[in-house]
Amino acid sequence: MSGHKIKIAARLRPKIPGEIDDEGIQVIHADTGSNIRVPNPRDLSQIFNFPFSSCYGPDSTQGEIFENDVAPLIEVVYSGVTVTVFAYGVTSSGKTHTMQGNKSEPGIIPRVVREMFHHKATLNKASVDLVVSYMEIYKDECYDLLVQRETAPKLPVRENDAGQVFVANLTSIPIDSVEEFDLIYARASKHRSVGSTNLNNASSRSHAVLTIEVTMTDSEAHTTLTGKINLVDLAGSENNKLTGNDSIRMAESAAINKSLSVLGQVVHALNQGASRIPYRNSKLTRILQDALGGSSVGLLICNLAPGTKFRQDSLNTLNFAVRTKNVENRPVVNERDTRPQPKPHFAAVQAAAPRLPPAVLQPSQISSNNLPGPSRGRISIGGAGMTTRNGPRPSLAGPPSRMPRASNAFMGKGRPSIGGSGLAMWGEQPSMQLTDVDLDERIARAVEAEVARRLKEHERQREREEAEKRVKEEEEEQQRLLQQRESSITISDSERTFSSFDSQDRRSQSMSLPSGILTPLLRSHRDLDSQMRSRLREMEERMEMGNKETKLASVQSPSSRKKTGRAYVSLARAHSEKGDLQVALDLYRKAETYVPDNIKLKERILEIEWTIKNGREFVPSPRKVRKPKSKKRKPRMATTEESDLDAQTTEGGEIEIPVAGPSGLDPVNVPLKRIVEEDEDFEEDQVESLLKRARHEEGVKVEEV
Numbered sequence: 001m002s003g004h005k006i007k008i009a010a011r012l013r014p015k016i017p018g019e020i021d022d023e024g025i026q027v028i029h030a031d032t033g034s035n036i037r038v039p040n041p042r043d044l045s046q047i048f049n050f051p052f053s054s055c056y057g058p059d060s061t062q063g064e065i066f067e068n069d070v071a072p073l074i075e076v077v078y079s080g081v082t083v084t085v086f087a088y089g090v091t092s093s094g095k096t097h098t099m100q101g102n103k104s105e106p107g108i109i110p111r112v113v114r115e116m117f118h119h120k121a122t123l124n125k126a127s128v129d130l131v132v133s134y135m136e137i138y139k140d141e142c143y144d145l146l147v148q149r150e151t152a153p154k155l156p157v158r159e160n161d162a163g164q165v166f167v168a169n170l171t172s173i174p175i176d177s178v179e180e181f182d183l184i185y186a187r188a189s190k191h192r193s194v195g196s197t198n199l200n201n202a203s204s205r206s207h208a209v210l211t212i213e214v215t216m217t218d219s220e221a222h223t224t225l226t227g228k229i230n231l232v233d234l235a236g237s238e239n240n241k242l243t244g245n246d247s248i249r250m251a252e253s254a255a256i257n258k259s260l261s262v263l264g265q266v267v268h269a270l271n272q273g274a275s276r277i278p279y280r281n282s283k284l285t286r287i288l289q290d291a292l293g294g295s296s297v298g299l300l301i302c303n304l305a306p307g308t309k310f311r312q313d314s315l316n317t318l319n320f321a322v323r324t325k326n327v328e329n330r331p332v333v334n335e336r337d338t339r340p341q342p343k344p345h346f347a348a349v350q351a352a353a354p355r356l357p358p359a360v361l362q363p364s365q366i367s368s369n370n371l372p373g374p375s376r377g378r379i380s381i382g383g384a385g386m387t388t389r390n391g392p393r394p395s396l397a398g399p400p401s402r403m404p405r406a407s408n409a410f411m412g413k414g415r416p417s418i419g420g421s422g423l424a425m426w427g428e429q430p431s432m433q434l435t436d437v438d439l440d441e442r443i444a445r446a447v448e449a450e451v452a453r454r455l456k457e458h459e460r461q462r463e464r465e466e467a468e469k470r471v472k473e474e475e476e477e478q479q480r481l482l483q484q485r486e487s488s489i490t491i492s493d494s495e496r497t498f499s500s501f502d503s504q505d506r507r508s509q510s511m512s513l514p515s516g517i518l519t520p521l522l523r524s525h526r527d528l529d530s531q532m533r534s535r536l537r538e539m540e541e542r543m544e545m546g547n548k549e550t551k552l553a554s555v556q557s558p559s560s561r562k563k564t565g566r567a568y569v570s571l572a573r574a575h576s577e578k579g580d581l582q583v584a585l586d587l588y589r590k591a592e593t594y595v596p597d598n599i600k601l602k603e604r605i606l607e608i609e610w611t612i613k614n615g616r617e618f619v620p621s622p623r624k625v626r627k628p629k630s631k632k633r634k635p636r637m638a639t640t641e642e643s644d645l646d647a648q649t650t651e652g653g654e655i656e657i658p659v660a661g662p663s664g665l666d667p668v669n670v671p672l673k674r675i676v677e678e679d680e681d682f683e684e685d686q687v688e689s690l691l692k693r694a695r696h697e698e699g700v701k702v703e704e705v
């Protein structure tokens with residue numbers, strides 16, 4: 001399949017009781033197309049237009065969105081392609097309502113499942129199997145929502161040989177009817193992390209990913225076609241000032257905001273055609289890798305909340321949407337040849353690692369107590385990623401087209417079945433007989449856990465050893481300096497006798513010299529001694545100070561180190577301008593710990609050292625004229641002449657502002673992100689926090705700059 005851009009739909013929710021709708025955002029349907037209009041929060045006379053092929057206003061229904069944008073994708077899933085639908089937006093903008101809905105207004109998820117079964121019924125294929133898996137990413141860890149929450153372990157994210165990312169050990173349950181699904185889904189949804197905030201009584205504290213996978217086996221053609229739809233309800237970005245979050249919610253919020261920010265970075269990097277896409281910076285992007293610039297078909301639903309309160313958030317959401325719509329995926333059809341592969345050579349069998357078959361619980365009566373409908377359901381628990389009746393598969397990424405499939409005698413329909421009801425996952429304890437396959441699976445998991453534990457232990461041991469080595473080196477260095485000082489003191493204590501390290505030969509030689517000949521030399525030794533003493537003292541102080549800073553620097557990211565370095569330089573400069581050269585020198589040296597490769601900084605340190613030593617006056621170099629910050633943040637705000645002119649956005653997230661030019665009014669396109677995105681004003685903040693820290697530090701008295 002050729003490149004396929006992610007489709008965008010925007011939905012503005014109606015106001016909810018207690019909310020003021022001041023028409024901050026509007027959905028406009030015109031003959032030329034539909035768009036979302038948002039006034040610029042910094043200049044209300046400017047209107048940003050966001051044209052999308054699907055825009056839904058507050059009166060839109062769940063059915064409308066499903067029919068227009070999601071239902072057509074079901075056929076794509078049945079053609080063996082992975083489809084990903086995500087709901088994105090600020091907290092309380094209606095993501096969960098859109099994806100999940102409620103009993104009277106079911107959302108996309110229940111509708112998708114109905115449509116999947118409906119489509120299945122129209123197919124004339126012998127074997128069409130559906131399975132569901134459901135997981136959440138809570139504080140950057142993956143949890144299985146199909147198992148009891150209290151016992152759900154953190155699931156590892158892995159990558160297989162084909163480069164496909166999957167969540168290992170994620171449960172997948174075969175579903176044979178809508179009713180079966182509804183029951184499973186209702187139970188699992190209770191396991192999702194939800195909490196109350198000022199903005200939403202039932203705010204999702206995690207990103208939830210529900211996957212419905214369909215496997216179509218054609219035994220005559222010996223092929224298996226696997227389609228999948230991932231339905232992702234993202235947690236909403238949060239402004240903690242508005243949500244009034246407590247410490248627990250704050251920690252959740254930090255994880256949510258971080259993962260969403262990485263999502264933005266991934267989209268940005270994809271748009272830039274960057275060589276490195278930061279998928280690995282969060283579990284969310286790692287898991288959605290296939291949906292962002294990968295091999296799936298994507299639909300992004302941008303949820304918007306009405307009113308001025310959410311205006312800036314809505315602009316951020318729309319800005320993200322504009323960037324995302326340029327991301328191109330390359331969908332592939334996931335078809336596999338099921339013919340048994342020729343037997344590998346004996347040597348190859350010996351060399352190959354043993355492949356463990358998945359554990360498959362085949363309860364005789366899965367639905368008798370819990371699930372309505374025919375009792376044909378089976379629960380398969382992934383031993384290596386999401387496991388279906390046809391073998392292990394990654395959970396979010398399908399294998400590439402025509403991937404050869406390993407033949408496995410344990411897989412397929414003729415597997416040994418196991419007694420028991422399969423209800424253990426819901427907390428009940430069925431009596432269950434384990435087969436060899438199950439035992440193998442359990443052993444494999446235990447081995448896997450043990451290997452992970454040992455690796456962790458090994459890593460901890462390595463870190464301990466490294467820390468010990470560092471301490472030892474520091475002690476040795478101090479010892480060395482001490483010895484040096486002692487030996488130099490020996491020199492200065494006596495002009496007549498030489499230090500212990502002088503040899504007997506030298507002594508006898510010197511004794512034979514005419515008297516007075518060494519005096520100038522010894523005098524210079526004495527000078528050297530006092531110089532060395534003060535130098536050593538200085539070095540010790542610097543080392544002590546440096547250690548503290550080095551420790552701090554070592555835990556910071558490269559960009560934070562740079563920022564801290566810049567903040568110290570800024571402080572140092574202020575002190576050098578006031579004439580506090582010693583304080584300035586200390587601060588420049590601190591800065592050096594954070595930016596050790598900065599040549600200019602080294603030069604500045606030498607310059608000040610020299611000035612202090614020689615008692616000269618220090619004349620700081622003139623400050624660079626920097627562009628005013630406000631200009632950087634607001635690169636293109638309308639001037640007085642422009643402010644009363646209506647502004648129109650163009651495709652691709654640019655704002656078109658008419659500007660008075662030589663030939664009358666010329667339109668000027670300004671990239672919207674430059675206007676909407678906040679520029680981080682770290683320097684002031686950083687200086688402020690450093691000042692606080694510096695005030696508590698002994699020895700460095702820093703005044704407010």
Ligand SMILES: Nc1ncnc2c1ncn2[C@@H]1O[C@H](COP(=O)(O)OP(=O)(O)OP(=O)(O)O)[C@@H](O)[C@H]1O
Pocket residue numbers: 012013014016089090091092093094095096097098200202203204205234235236237303
């Ligand atoms: N289209 C809609 N029609 C009616 N009510 C809606 C609609 N969209 C959202 N709501 C209501 O708005 C409130 C917030 O919606 P929802 O919980 O879906 O937001 P969310 O974006 O999932 O928030 P969070 O990120 O905090 O989980 C809910 O009470 C929901 O019922």
